Amino acid sequence: MAITVVGSVAYDSIETPAGRRDRCLGGAATYFSLAASFFTDVRVIAVVGEDFGPEQEAVFEARKIDTRGIERAAGKSFFWEGSYLDSLNEAKTHQTDLNVFASFEPKIPAAYIDSEFLFLANIDPVLQRRVREAMPNVKLVAGDTMNYWIKDHRPALLEVLKGLDVLLINDTETRMLAGNKNIVRAARAVMAMGPRALVVKHGEYGASLFHSTAFDGKSSETFKVPALPLDEVVDPTGAGDSFAGGFFGYLAAQSELTPGAFRRAMFYGSTMGSFACERFGTERLQQLSRAEIDDRFRVFRELTHLD
Amino acid sequence: MAITVVGSVAYDSIETPAGRRDRCLGGAATYFSLAASFFTDVRVIAVVGEDFGPEQEAVFEARKIDTRGIERAAGKSFFWEGSYLDSLNEAKTHQTDLNVFASFEPKIPAAYIDSEFLFLANIDPVLQRRVREAMPNVKLVAGDTMNYWIKDHRPALLEVLKGLDVLLINDTETRMLAGNKNIVRAARAVMAMGPRALVVKHGEYGASLFHSTAFDGKSSETFKVPALPLDEVVDPTGAGDSFAGGFFGYLAAQSELTPGAFRRAMFYGSTMGSFACERFGTERLQQLSRAEIDDRFRVFRELTHLD
Numbered sequence: 189m190a191i192t193v194v195g196s197v198a199y200d201s202i203e204t205p206a207g208r209r210d211r212c213l214g215g216a217a218t219y220f221s222l223a224a225s226f227f228t229d230v231r232v233i234a235v236v237g238e239d240f241g242p243e244q245e246a247v248f249e250a251r252k253i254d255t256r257g258i259e260r261a262a263g264k265s266f267f268w269e270g271s272y273l274d275s276l277n278e279a280k281t282h283q284t285d286l287n288v289f290a291s292f293e294p295k296i297p298a299a300y301i302d303s304e305f306l307f308l309a310n311i312d313p314v315l316q317r318r319v320r321e322a323m324p325n326v327k328l329v330a331g332d333t334m335n336y337w338i339k340d341h342r343p344a345l346l347e348v349l350k351g352l353d354v355l356l357i358n359d360t361e362t363r364m365l366a367g368n369k370n371i372v373r374a375a376r377a378v379m380a381m382g383p384r385a386l387v388v389k390h391g392e393y394g395a396s397l398f399h400s401t402a403f404d405g406k407s408s409e410t411f412k413v414p415a416l417p418l419d420e421v422v423d424p425t426g427a428g429d430s431f432a433g434g435f436f437g438y439l440a441a442q443s444e445l446t447p448g449a450f451r452r453a454m455f456y457g458s459t460m461g462s463f464a465c466e467r468f469g470t471e472r473l474q475q476l477s478r479a480e481i482d483d484r485f486r487v488f489r490e491l492t493h494l495d
Numbered sequence: 496m497a498i499t500v501v502g503s504v505a506y507d508s509i510e511t512p513a514g515r516r517d518r519c520l521g522g523a524a525t526y527f528s529l530a531a532s533f534f535t536d537v538r539v540i541a542v543v544g545e546d547f548g549p550e551q552e553a554v555f556e557a558r559k560i561d562t563r564g565i566e567r568a569a570g571k572s573f574f575w576e577g578s579y580l581d582s583l584n585e586a587k588t589h590q591t592d593l594n595v596f597a598s599f600e601p602k603i604p605a606a607y608i609d610s611e612f613l614f615l616a617n618i619d620p621v622l623q624r625r626v627r628e629a630m631p632n633v634k635l636v637a638g639d640t641m642n643y644w645i646k647d648h649r650p651a652l653l654e655v656l657k658g659l660d661v662l663l664i665n666d667t668e669t670r671m672l673a674g675n676k677n678i679v680r681a682a683r684a685v686m687a688m689g690p691r692a693l694v695v696k697h698g699e700y701g702a703s704l705f706h707s708t709a710f711d712g713k714s715s716e717t718f719k720v721p722a723l724p725l726d727e728v729v730d731p732t733g734a735g736d737s738f739a740g741g742f743f744g745y746l747a748a749q750s751e752l753t754p755g756a757f758r759r760a761m762f763y764g765s766t767m768g769s770f771a772c773e774r775f776g777t778e779r780l781q782q783l784s785r786a787e788i789d790d791r792f793r794v795f796r797e798l799t800h801l802d
Contacts, residue, residue: 276676369583371699372724392678393700396724412798414719417679417703451801491719492799494758 189327189440191224192300193217194233194319195309195429196289197240197258198266202468203273206422212469213244215266216309216332219426222473223433223460224307225251226481228440231300233257233319237265237288247474256297261288276421277391294319301325305440308352309429310334313344320351328445330354330436332429338365349382356387356432371396372410385450387435387457389428391415397454399447409447413454414492416462416484423468427461430473434460434481459484496634496747498531499607500524501540501626502616502736503596504547504565505573509775510580513729519776520551522573523616523639526733529780530740530767531614532558533788535747538607540564540626544572544595554781563604568595583728584698601626608632612747615659616736617641620651627658635752637661637743639736645672656689663694663739678703679717692757694742694764696735698722704761706754716754720761721799723769723791730775734768737780741767741788766791 195217201210221230231254236244240260248255264287270279294315306323308316308331316331331352337345338361349355355378359371365381366374375386375398386398394414435457442449459481466472502524508517528537538561543551547567555562571594577586601622613630615623615638623638638659644652645668656662662685666678672688673681682693682705693705701721742764749756766788773779 370725370727372726375724390700393697394719394721396721410724410798412701412721412724414701414703414721417682417717417719418677419679420677448801455801489801491717493801494755494762494796 189304190229190231190302191305191307191436191440192231192233192257192296192303192323192326193220193224193307193309194294194315195220195307195311196266197232197234197236198268198289199239200425200469201267201269202423202425203271204276204421204423204468205273206420207468209423209468211267213247214268214425214469216311216426216429218247218470219429219464219473220307220309220433220436221248221253222251222470223430223464224437224440225253226460226476226478227434227437227456228305230254230437231257231297231303233294233296233300235259235261235288235292237261237263240265247470250474254299257295257300259295261291263288270425272424276424279425296322304328305330305436307331307432307436308348309432310337313337313341313348316348317344317351320348328353328439330356330432332356332432333361335361335364346381349378352383354385354387354436355383356389356428356435358389358391358428362386362388376400387454389431391424394458395431395454397450399450411451411454413458413488415458416488416491418462418465421465424465425469427464430464431457431461434458455485455488456481459488496611497536497538497609498612498614498743498747499538499540499564499603499610499630499633500527500531500614500616501601501622502527502614502618503573504539504541504543505575505596506546507732507776508574508576509730509732510578511583511728511730511775512580513727514775516730516775518574520554521575521732521776523618523733523736525554525777526736526771526780527614527616527740527743528555528560529558529777530737530771531744531747532560532740533767533783533785534741534744534763535612537561537744538564538604538610540601540603540607542566542568542595542599544568544570547572554777557781561606564602564607566602568598570595577732579731583731586732603629611635612637612743614638614739614743615655616739617644620644620648620655623655624651624658627655635660635746637663637739639663639739640668642668642671653688656685659690661692661694661743662690663696663735663742665696665698665735669693669695679705683707694761696738698731701765702738702761704757706757718758718761720765720795722765723795723798725769725772728772731772732776734771737771738764738768741765762792762795763788766795
């Protein structure tokens with residue numbers, strides 16, 4: 189089943205201990221859709237500037253991602269510059285230029301309306317809500333957010349959370365949103381705000397899935413997946429969005445949303461996150477095959493299973 | 496098969512968000528031996544002062560732990576005071592009084608000499624080495640250490656590492672010991688110092704097992720176990736030592752040290768660590784049954800396994 193994703197398509201300048209890349213293709217919706225495209229059809233809603241050319245367009249086309257919802261506006265694309273020189277777990281942001289994103293008004297192509305899955309990547313909750321309301325018939329809605337919206341745009345964010353089935357955020361964001369340091373209690377508090385499931389991303393320590401009531405109506409549960417121990421993390425940019433893409437892409441490809449499907453989705457999420465870190469920007473996701481993904485899924489099984 | 500453990504038996508004063516306990520029984524060898532005692536026979540080598548009375552002795556007796564190697568010396572027992580008010584992941588030490596531990600000279604009772612497993616808890620590496628050399632016929636030796644020894648007693652510690660089969664330390668210690676921020680490369684560097692296996696403890700994120708060559712001579716491997724998400728961490732003191740006790744205790748009870756045995760040992764380690772956090776000091780470990788341990792082992796399986 190098709191996923192529509194709304195979020196940023198951007199240029200990133202990134203510095204890590206492994207080197208530097210200037211103005212490479214980035215943005216949450218880019219990483220998400222590349223990762224999800226290995227599992228199902230993906231349709232993107234975003235805005236880019238006049239600097240978004242055929243070379244960038246080709247990255248989406250190569251993965252058969254529907255870009256009819258990527259609007260071209262006068263001006264420059266969203267630009268982010270950051271570095272990971274002190275810690276690969278957290279980016280130090282040097283510059284954020286919203287550019288055309290500052291006046292982004294998401295428009296949903298008619299061809300997207302029958303999408304059964306919707307992913308609201310990390311953007312202004314007012315826009316997330318608008319897209320959510322424009323697509324009332326979707327079967328499953330997941331979303332992301334960040335500290336800035338949690339702190340300074342809480343009422344708008346709380347409205348979005350009411351309409352979410354699954355929220356994917358990190359430890360710090362979970363604790364901040366709930367106002368509770370204990371992650372189990374914080375997860376419960378966040379789920380009381382709307383989402384039936386919460387995926388807490390722990391960076392190099394993997395991720396936890398919390399279910400209030402499992403999607404088949406059975407008992408609640410918690411599930412853990414590690415991150416793959418990598419010899420070299422070349423660039424962690426987009427790892428969380430790639431996790432979300434693998435997780436949600438896998439779910440969208442299932443006929444039934446069983447607890448087992450959610451567990452496997454967590455494994456595919458961590459699998460896609462691990463690939464994203466292996467090269468700069470979207471380089472690794474662009475070079476990937478489904479066979480490599482399934483091989484790595486088996487590596488994760490070997491890494492965690494007793495028998 | 497019996498384990499001999501050398502390490503501290505102490506009094507702890509602990510403050511956490513859940514409350515406070517003054518001068519409760521603590522020490523690495525105490526937590527380790529209580530946890531390991533659910534799996535196999537345990538023999539302790541330590542020194543205590545005149546303040547160590549029948550009440551403390553009874554805690555060991557109740558678990559049939561051999562205390563003939565606990566020497567009584569003139570003076571007071573090792574005392575530690577710490578709090579976890581800001582973070583449950585790291586203790587803030589307020590006071591450390593070595594007391595009788597300052598002049599500790601480990602003496603090994605004749606009845607301990609046939610122990611096939613040896614655990615060198617976190618003490619001066621000079622003492623760890625002395626005990627190791629006095630027990631040349633043990634089948635498997637594991638040990639722990641801390642930042643202080645890594646930074647200021649490196650040559651003595653490196654001598655200990657040469658004689659270790661398994662080292663159990665945390666992330667920070669692993670990176671510090673190896674001088675490498677990447678945990679995979681750091682693990683490889685640490686294993687090049689001697690240990691064939693390294694268990695890196697990640698606190699609330701569980702633990703990783705790195706094998707240079709698996710103990711059955713087959714290929715190397717990595718294995719991950721999460722920590723149990725707890726509604727309330729009452730007191731994390733001794734969680735790492737309880738992990739070590741569960742891990743090593745389980746191994747000592749196996750007829751063969753297969754990779755599967757190591758994987759299950761990781762699960763039992765995390766299981767015992769989770770119990771330790773549920774109440775203050777050793778309270779939970781004193782009240783535990785093997786049936787509860789095996790129930791929780793199954794909870795860990797459910798938490799991590801796809802099917």
